[in-house]
Amino acid sequence: MSTAVMRNTNETYKKRVRLKAILGVSFLAMLSCSAFTQAAQRVVVNEAQIQVEDQTQRTQQAALKKALRQVFIKMSGSTRVLDNPGVKAALSSPQSLLRSYRFAFDNNRTYYIAEFDQAKLNDILQRELLPLWGDRRPETIVWLAQEDENETRVILEESLNTDLQHALKQTAKERGVPLSLPLMDLTDNVNISTYDVWGRFVEPLRKASMRYSVDNIIGARVYRNDPSAIPDLPENVVPSGTVESLDNVLTGEAQVRRQNDQLNAYENGTQETVSEEVVSEERGPVENTTVPFTMNEFANYAKRADEGDYALDWVFIGGGKVSYGSIYGDSPQALGNQLVDAYSNYLSSLYAIVGIDESEREVIKVSIANIGSIGSYANATDYLNSLSVIENATLVEQAGTVATYSLTLVGTVEDLLNNIKLENKLRPVTDAYGQTVQGHSFYWSN
Numbered sequence: 001m002s003t004a005v006m007r008n009t010n011e012t013y014k015k016r017v018r019l020k021a022i023l024g025v026s027f028l029a030m031l032s033c034s035a036f037t038q039a040a041q042r043v044v045v046n047e048a049q050i051q052v053e054d055q056t057q058r059t060q061q062a063a064l065k066k067a068l069r070q071v072f073i074k075m076s077g078s079t080r081v082l083d084n085p086g087v088k089a090a091l092s093s094p095q096s097l098l099r100s101y102r103f104a105f106d107n108n109r110t111y112y113i114a115e116f117d118q119a120k121l122n123d124i125l126q127r128e129l130l131p132l133w134g135d136r137r138p139e140t141i142v143w144l145a146q147e148d149e150n151e152t153r154v155i156l157e158e159s160l161n162t163d164l165q166h167a168l169k170q171t172a173k174e175r176g177v178p179l180s181l182p183l184m185d186l187t188d189n190v191n192i193s194t195y196d197v198w199g200r201f202v203e204p205l206r207k208a209s210m211r212y213s214v215d216n217i218i219g220a221r222v223y224r225n226d227p228s229a230i231p232d233l234p235e236n237v238v239p240s241g242t243v244e245s246l247d248n249v250l251t252g253e254a255q256v257r258r259q260n261d262q263l264n265a266y267e268n269g270t271q272e273t274v275s276e277e278v279v280s281e282e283r284g285p286v287e288n289t290t291v292p293f294t295m296n297e298f299a300n301y302a303k304r305a306d307e308g309d310y311a312l313d314w315v316f317i318g319g320g321k322v323s324y325g326s327i328y329g330d331s332p333q334a335l336g337n338q339l340v341d342a343y344s345n346y347l348s349s350l351y352a353i354v355g356i357d358e359s360e361r362e363v364i365k366v367s368i369a370n371i372g373s374i375g376s377y378a379n380a381t382d383y384l385n386s387l388s389v390i391e392n393a394t395l396v397e398q399a400g401t402v403a404t405y406s407l408t409l410v411g412t413v414e415d416l417l418n419n420i421k422l423e424n425k426l427r428p429v430t431d432a433y434g435q436t437v438q439g440h441s442f443y444w445s446n
Contacts, residue, residue, distance in 0.1 A: 040136040040215070040422035041178040045075045046099075046118035049111045049173070055103060060112060064101070067114035068094040074176040075121055077133040077348020086128040090121075097121065122388075126410060131352035134388035136422045138215035138318075138347065139178045142168060143205055145197040146332065147223040153194050157184035164222065167336035175344035180212065187211065197221065200315040202322055216318035220339065222332050225311040310335055316343075351418055353389045353411035361391065362409045366440040368426065372401035376446050381405075383425050389415045413440075 048067035052059050068091055072081050081087050090097060097116045104111045125132045144156040146164060156165055158181045165181065172179035182188050188208060196204035200219045209217045308328030312335040316323050327342075329335040356362075371377050377395070380403065384393035389411040397404040409416060420426045420442075429441040 041139050042135050043137055043176045043178060045133070045135045045176050046071055046121060047113065047115045048074070049104070049113045052110050052112045055110070055112075060101070063112040064094045064098065064114055065091060067112065068097065068116060070174055071114075071116050071121065072125075074174065075118075075133060076125060076131045077175075077352040078131060078345060081125070081130050084128050084130060086124055087130070090124055126355045129355035129357065131348060131354050132388050132410075133176070133348050133352035134386075134419060135176075136387075136419065137176060137178055137351070138422060139180070139213075140216040140218060140318075140343070141180050141182065141209050141212050141214045142218045142220065143182060143192070143197045143208070144168075144218075144220045144222065145194055147198075147221070149224075153198055153221075155184055155194055155197055156181055158182065159184075164332040164336050167333040168340055171337045171340040172344075175340060177340065177344050177347065179340065180214070182208070182212070200313065200324070202315065202317060205315070206317055216316070218314060218316055218339075218343070220312055220314040222310060222312045222335060225308050225328055308335075312336075312339060314339065351422070353415050356410055356412075362413065364407050364409065364413060364440060365396065365404055366407060366442060367402055367404050368442045368444050369402050369429070370444040370446070371398070371403035376444060377403065379446055380425075380444050387416070387419050389419050 048070040050063040050066050050070070052063050069082060072087055072091075073079050082091070094116075097120055099115045099117050101112065101114045104113055122132060124130075142156070144164070145153050146156060146162075147153045156162065156168075160181075168179065168181070182192075191211075192204050192208035196208075197219055198221050200221065202219075205217055205219045309330050310332055311326055311328050312332075313326045314324070327335060327338055329338055368380060371380055381393060381395065384390055384405060384407065389409055391408040391410045393408075394406045395403055396406045407416070420428075424445050426442040427445060428436045429443060430436050
């Protein structure tokens with residue numbers, strides 16, 4: 001056998017060994033990286049629904065501007081984008097961004113529904129270096145017990161038609177947050193009680209939520225506010241957990257999340273300490289991760305507990321943390337709006353991409369195993385290009401079933417990983433011990 005033939009044979013053998021190693025580790029990744037992935041839902045971010053009194057031209061013009069304002073908030077994750085000069089200019093001529101409109105009717109209500117050009121809106125937000133929140137968003141279930149004037153407590157369920165339920169659903173829809181209420185059918189009634197929800201007990205809430213396959217859980221109770229009372233924390237919810245003060249958690253958060261630089265530069269605000277405690281839901285030491293509901297509005301609500309007629313005490317379960325707090329308002333509906341608004345702000349701080357100037361955008365290469373057909377290649381390419389953090393994804397090499405892509409990012413690598421976590425499409429390659437291997441290597445799950 002000639003030297004050239006032997007060299008080619010050796011190279012082919014080495015490639016096959018490398019490919020088998022990658023696929024072998026990738027199989028381990030499928031078994032060991034379930035904690036990395038979440039069950040996200042895709043929402044329509046470039047459409048808004050506005051209730052109107054009639055269908056006159058004047059009403060349509062007013063509703064069109066309101067709809068565009070709502071879409072900008074939904075796509076960015078924050079109301080502060082409306083103060084941006086570029087956004088203000090777009091709001092002055094909403095017709096130029098409108099793709100289509102229609103009317104819908106429900107329960108004797110008339111709605112104006114407007115669809116806008118998503119590509120143009122993306123360009124505006126990126127040009128102005130504003131946050132851009134993609135259409136993949138984590139799912140959340142809300143367990144809420146409401147106390148009436150007779151001190152009767154009822155769990156809010158999906159089929160009920162109350163003002164509080166409407167407020168939760170409507171605000172979630174406007175902000176583009178997939179949010180559901182429990183069915184409270186026979187299964188739910190067996191798994192959880194009103195006492196569990198009212199007490200905000202973590203384990204019953206978590207177990208009852210398993211059937212819904214959601215990413216995050218919110219438990220809450222709404223009642224008439226007594227300014228002289230201090231909202232209590234549930235007792236014995238985590239027998240052997242780690243308790244940290246919020247300011248300590250925020251100190252740790254500053255080290256692992258760019259929220260205090262890129263996002264805060266955009267928000268132009270400072271975070272305040274809220275009088276609450278954060279309890280780890282894990283057994284043993286846990287890394288400091290983003291703690292929900294640390295937005296300024298919650299700090300302000302806590303300072304004026306005697307100004308609201310109603311109170312809402314909440315517990316959040318998600319992201320390896322459990323946190324508690326209280327907010328106050330003049331009505332249960334106002335509390336529902338405030339809760340969803342603050343929760344939306346929290347989610348956008350995790351997943352919205354704060355724009356990076358074109359000259360500073362990072363280009364990285366990622367390897368994706370299990371790309372063995374034209375169909376899987378097309379699906380993977382479409383998926384990568386659909387992520388808001390990726391400006392462009394190009395195939396640069398194909399070795400067997402391992403495809404290497406060049407990605408131009410409009411955000412950071414951390415933004416990319418956070419967005420990938422929301423779905424099961426890409427799974428990071430891990431070693432036999434469950435640790436992510438060096439480099440950007442993934443397994444495609446078609």
